Amino acid sequence: MDASKKLLILIGSPRRDGNSATLATAVQHGAEEAGINVSMRLIDDYISGFLRDCRNCRLPDGECSISDRFHSLFLDDFLSADGVVFCTPVYWYGMSAQTKAFFDRTFCYYANSYPESQQVLKRMSNKRIGLVLSSEETYPGASLGIIHQLQEYSRYTYSQFVGVVRGFGNRRGEVQRDPSSPELDAQRLGREIFERKYTDYGLDTDRSTQVWST
Numbered sequence: 001m002d003a004s005k006k007l008l009i010l011i012g013s014p015r016r017d018g019n020s021a022t023l024a025t026a027v028q029h030g031a032e033e034a035g036i037n038v039s040m041r042l043i044d045d046y047i048s049g050f051l052r053d054c055r056n057c058r059l060p061d062g063e064c065s066i067s068d069r070f071h072s073l074f075l076d077d078f079l080s081a082d083g084v085v086f087c088t089p090v091y092w093y094g095m096s097a098q099t100k101a102f103f104d105r106t107f108c109y110y111a112n113s114y115p116e117s118q119q120v121l122k123r124m125s126n127k128r129i130g131l132v133l134s135s136e137e138t139y140p141g142a143s144l145g146i147i148h149q150l151q152e153y154s155r156y157t158y159s160q161f162v163g164v165v166r167g168f169g170n171r172r173g174e175v176q177r178d179p180s181s182p183e184l185d186a187q188r189l190g191r192e193i194f195e196r197k198y199t200d201y202g203l204d205t206d207r208s209t210q211v212w213s214t
């Protein structure tokens with residue numbers, strides 16, 4: 001494994017010791033096993049508000065005027081990462097507001113009115129993306145909205161959406177008792193994030209008829 005690869009794990013729950021954090025820690029362990037340079041952040045520590053109207057809100061030097069730590073989370077941690085795993089609870093069949101605010105707030109820095117927007121756009125693209133979900137309900141439909149959003153985000157940013165892990169639980173850390181062992185899946189996602197085979201074909205893609213070499 002190329003030790004220069006950087007993985008960022010973003011936890012979107014307000015619960016520091018919740019199920020998303022439990023699964024995020026498993027992703028971290030997997031990435032460390034693979035020798036990946038990994039860091040983990042709780043979005044709640046960095047974001048204190050929603051995106052506003054940039055036209056009224058932006059400072060004269062182009063910087064966002066919301067006084068929290070999103071600038072460093074996005075420009076230092078996210079843009080420099082080769083891969084990002086989003087770990088969010090399912091809230092109302094969508095991602096948590098913290099996670100959604102993360103995506104929305106990126107607008108402030110890729111909008112034309114930000115002086116370095118072109119570099120930001122370039123650095124937002126071509127990452128490996130993973131998704132880890134914690135929810136109470138087990139049926140597949142509960143997660144589809146979030147999976148769809150991450151798929152569209154990945155398509156839009158020319159990124160590769162390489163895997164989804166779902167863990168079930170409600171009380172803090174209860175996901176550890178999920179018999180489908182999502183911690184193992186999360187660990188594996190972390191280990192394989194840069195190595196996992198990723199394909200997305202079109203009708204005219206030149207390819208072999210077999211997926212795995214014998």
Ligand SMILES: Cc1cc2nc3c(=O)[nH]c(=O)nc-3n(C[C@H](O)[C@H](O)[C@H](O)COP(=O)(O)O)c2cc1C
Pocket residue numbers: 013014015017018019020021088089090091092093094134135136137138142168169170171172173
């Ligand atoms: C505001 C809120 C909305 C929720 N909505 C759903 C839901 O739509 N479907 C579901 O399966 N669980 C839902 N849950 C349960 C959480 O997804 C579940 O408890 C999850 O494990 C919490 O993860 P965390 O410990 O990382 O915060 C909701 C919980 C909260 C607090």
